[in-house]
Amino acid sequence: MIFQNEFINWFRSSSPYIHAHRNKTFVVCFGGEAVLAEDFYHHVHDFALLDSLGVRLVLVHGIRPQIDLRLAKLGVEPNYHHHLRVTDDTALQCAKEAAGLVRVEIEALLSMGLANSPMAGAKIKVASGNFVIAKPLGVIDGVDYGHTGEVRRIDSAAIHQLLDQDSVVLMSPVGYSPSGEVFNLSAEQVATAVAIALKAEKLIFLTEGKCISPETGETVAQMTAEEAHTFLLQHNNSIPDTSRLPLLAAIQACQAGVLRTHLVCRKQSGVLLLELFTRDGVGTLVSSTPFEELRTAALNDIGGILELIRPLEQQGILAKRAREKIETEIADYIVLERDGLIIACMALHANRQCRVGVIACLAVHPNYRGSARGERMLNFAYRKAWQMELQRLLVLSTRTVQWFIERGFAPTALDNLPEALKTLYNPERNSKLLAKDIDLSRHHDKNS
Ligand SMILES: CC(C)(COP(=O)(O)OP(=O)(O)OC[C@H]1O[C@@H](n2cnc3c(N)ncnc32)[C@H](O)[C@@H]1OP(=O)(O)O)[C@@H](O)C(=O)NCCC(=O)NCCS
Structure with missing residues (x-):
């Protein structure tokens, strides 16, 4: 039974990601x-x-150890x-052989067909091709890189x-x-491009x-x-290549418009699923914008x-609200979004005439x-109140008064609730009314 409940909870919590x-x-x-590892399957x-x-999945594999193995067999360092x-x-001959073999x-x-696996019966079409147009890296610091190249263009169409x-x-x-x-190119560079x-x-790196x-x-x-840039500058000597190269790639990708790059250690079983289908993931996310965004709500945030x-309404902590009411008042709501999910919300119902705002529906x-x-x-x-030139914020609370x-x-007398906002008070809930004055001269509230 416990297992069943866990399963249901797990499935429900992963469905928004699906x-x-x-x-x-x-x-x-x-x-x-990763390809050489026993658990690659x-x-x-x-x-x-x-x-x-x-x-829509693009896989880019590396061939570094496969080239080294071939060179070793030939007795070449x-x-x-x-x-x-x-x-x-x-080395180029070894790279061609390794690329062909690993791809196959x-x-x-x-x-x-993945019999006896979670994907039994799945039919997957795989396609490869000449999608990378490259040019020679040339001579750097007097070193001629020979057939090592860099990406010139990707045939994205x-x-x-x-x-x-x-x-x-x-690829x-x-x-x-x-x-x-x-x-011969670096897999990280190809994947980033x-x-x-x-x-x-x-962009996901299995590191x-x-x-x-x-x-x-x-x-x-x-x-x-x-932050990734600063992190690399601060710790350049102590970050191993296994993290440094993907981090550099992540910074480049973010700067060029890829919103999220994930670094996940391929040695952890099921790491891709844990990273992509759980709230917090298990790896390192590099994003172009902060991971959590506080913003005004939109209609598609209502779900x-x-x-x-x-759940808070059921526990009596928050007053019940109909979906329709939230819909009509959606402009009053703000939400904290974390990786596509709403993890906190609050409403500020303002009455500009009375210069009063009521905080409601605060939940984390x-x-x-x-x-x-x-x-x-x-x-x-406070910032919104300051912008709307409200003088006072009020809140009705049953169990969060102390907070x-x-x-x-x-605490303030109920009479202080302006007539226009009286509908927010439900006598059955016996909430306490609390107030805080907004200091309109305090500029720092605007940026707090
Ligand atoms: C109240 C609530 C919004 C606070 O969110 P939060 O992100 O945890 O808040 P913060 O991190 O800023 O503050 C946490 C502190 O508040 C305290 N706190 C949390 N709920 C409290 C409550 N009901 N009464 C008094 N203190 C409370 C915590 O113990 C913590 O204090 P500590 O650091 O000294 O241990 C959150 O607990 C919540 O969603 N509660 C349920 C909904 C609710 O009560 N909403 C208010 C309706 S009026």
Whole structure:
């Protein structure tokens, strides 16, 4: 029974993401190390699951260890400069062989029908092609990189066409010049260029390690592109390449309009699903805008607002509100959105004539309480009140009186509720009325 309830809760909590990810383009990049790992087929199952949920999926694989293995067999030392391979004729031959082999292996895994797996019976179409037009990297610091190249252009129209036909697009880190030359590229660079060219919703790196903060020893859960830049400057020497390269790619992608880049450690089982279908994820999210956004509500936020407040109404903490009432008053509501979900809301019903505003429907999702989000909502209300030149804020509360008192509100007589706002008072609830005056001369409230 407990298991059943857990299952129902889990399924319900992941369903908003299933809906949100459908028809979105995700570019997933993983190194050749992931392909060599014994549990790689688990990731393939998850790719298949994403495909079946309607995600437009582009996979970009690496071939670094596969090239090194081939070179080792030939008794040749790999040659790197500034973390990039110098590709001579022998290394290029190894790169071509490795790219071909890895691509065929992934195609085979995606073709398996995946019996005895969560994706039994799924039929996945995989497409590859000459989508990357490349040019030579040339000579840097006096070092000739040979056949190492960089992306010149992505044939995004061809990729979109295949995605439109419900194919998963599989790409290797090789590119071609218009004169028929082949170049060895970095998988991270290809994935980033593809995500930018396709205007992908997400760029996801399955990395070899977690992105750990040297200060806290914990995984960094989220950063803006700017914070990622500062993080790299501050910790340049202590961040391993496994995080540094994807972070650099994430910054580039964000600056070029890809809203979200995720870094998830491929060694954790089911990491893609945990990152994409749970509220907090498990990896590091680099986004161009702050992860949480406080903004005025719109009509399509009503579902999220109701989900948040219905349990509180049932407990008698908030007064009951009909959906229609929220719809008509939606301009009064503000919401705190986190990765597409509403995690806090509040209404400010203003009466400009009386220069009074009433705060109502303040709620923070239980998982996110105790981190000053309530306080942030209140500050937003002060700012709005200041902009509307209101003199006083009121709130009716049954069980949160103390919280407001600690934030400068004081109990006041019910008569102080202006006539025009009396409809907000329900005598059965026996709420207390609290008030706080807005100091219109205090400029800092505007920016608090
Ligand atoms: C009240 C509420 C909005 C606060 O949100 P929040 O993001 O946790 O707020 P903050 O982080 O800014 O403040 C947390 C502090 O308030 C305290 N607090 C929370 N609820 C409280 C309450 N009902 N009475 C007194 N203090 C309360 C917490 O203990 C914490 O104090 P601490 O840090 O000293 O432990 C949130 O608890 C909530 O949604 N409650 C249910 C709905 C509700 O009561 N709404 C108000 C209707 S009038």
